[in-house]
Amino acid sequence: MNEKTKPSLDARRAFLGKLGFAATCTGAAMGVGALGAIQTAAAKSESSSGAAKSGPVPTGAKGASAEGNSFPTPDYDWTKHKWAFGVDATKCIGCLRCVEACKRENDVPGNAHQFRTWVERYVYLDGEENARIDSHQDPVNIEASGSQKEYRFANRYKDAKVDKAFFVPKLCNHCTHPACVQVCPVGATYRTKDGVVLIDHDYCIGCRYCVQACPYGARYFNEEKGVSDKCTWCYHRITKGLQPACVEVCPVGARVFGDTNDKQSPVSLFIRNNRVQVLRPESGNAPNVFYVGIDKEVN
């Protein structure tokens, strides 16, 4: 086992310890009687889970004093931001630098089939009704790049009669009503106050319900760590005032990221000045990645 799994082993040991303790308590509790037991439990819960267990209050008075005035980090207050992402498919050149940067930034396994973001190519050939769709994990494209650790679109339609073609970058939509959060049986995935859907890798039990629940196929399963994984909009970067890695490296500005609370942020302007659409609005997830320049066939 590598180092990554060590904390979860420790957690398991601690869990079993607590279970033993609970079993011992049971005997005692039976004797003490119902009312007393409930009171004990209430007192315990008060002391163990802390005073901040005040439910949905954003920055509980005592919790805030423990961590300064902001959560999750001293320099970043998640109540003051509402992140959103814009994709201008008319600008995308399909260079796949975003895919490579994302892999590197977030330590995503170096193969073509596990990824947090990807780019799809839609090609309508002359006389064909449906688009031909491929992405970097298509065998032809893997062959063109030379390995599964490099990403490149093969120029496979060079000599074909192409009616219309475009690239569509995709990633987690960080939905307002995320289906993946709904199905998680252990509370390992959740939506933050600033509008990012995250995964708690310590709590994820690897059941993969969320992978199936996501209507966008944004999640993958990391066998090595035994957890689900997906795009975090580079939460560790945006909380430090940086752009997500994919936005940072996009050479043509096809990816736009920002704070919708700031009316002059790139993404606010992007949404205001363009006629944007989202993918699969009918799914009811209320996604937060806004697209410009895609066909209805893209979903």
Add this chain to the structure above:
Amino acid sequence: MPKHIFRLVCLIFGGLVVALIAIPILTVDSFYRFGHYRANSVPEIAAQEPVYQTARYCLACHTARVAQWSANSHKSVTCEICHGAAQGHPANGKLPIPKDPVKLCTLCHEAMPGRPHTQPQIEVAKHNPYASSGQQCTACHNPHSPKIATALVKVAGNAAAGKQRAASCASCHGEEGISPNDTWPNLAGQNAAYLARILAAYKSGDQKDVAMTPLAQELSDADIQNLATYYAGLSCKAAPSGKAVGDAAAGKVLAKNCAGCHGDTGLGSNPAWPKLAAQKPGYLVNVLKSFRAGLREDPMMAGASRSLSDTDIANLAAYYAQQSCQPATQGRKTP
């Protein structure tokens, strides 16, 4: 109440008590602080260190490079796209310089259906026919300022005025722009835009030459235009190719690498670049050597001349000196 029902109730009640006690014990501190999740996992995720450091990080040391890059058309292509993530640099050593520029550049610039028309795109086979034999994009293009100087200078001078001014040039470059000397260049029939550009460079000091710098400094902008127009209008038909030392046949093979800009026979398609056909071989040798040594500065030629040996240079000069300067040869293509 029957005994067995009482036992069942007791069992259920007991289970309830166990659960009520167990839940707070088994739930970690920060769970439910904001919702049905462990609040502490948020700062844990936020604490991860960024791998990509942005161009601002590079600016701290690579000031000159960043200045050149940020003033040019590749400014939207940040450092880390080509050189990789800067985390750990410089402590962990140098960042890589891409080994295979053709592979890297074509990621964005290979002509491909689906790429927007505003994206500069090339067909490798046509644009750089020698890519397969190792000719890299960087031979001509500086990746930090990839745009190649083209004929943006419009030359509109007066040839008659230029002829008068040219009287003082004649002693070296000949009455008709055909130099009597092997080491001084012919000017007759040369591209006007190139002549104007190079004269302006002598004048401004961007290009230096013992003889040319003081002469060019005396010229006004109008003089430069007039001279360029005059010499460009002269016929090069009488151009005698000087005695060449090199092997023209070997030069022809090498010249394929130059053809992208200077044409197959030294007659390029772009007027901003000089014609080489029928030029003095001694002059060509000198110029190539000074490009190679960095005495004459040009990002493109510096790259192109870097790998040439003295023999290569002599062969190239011999080849170009033999070519006809008349555009009658229809062999030239515009790649």
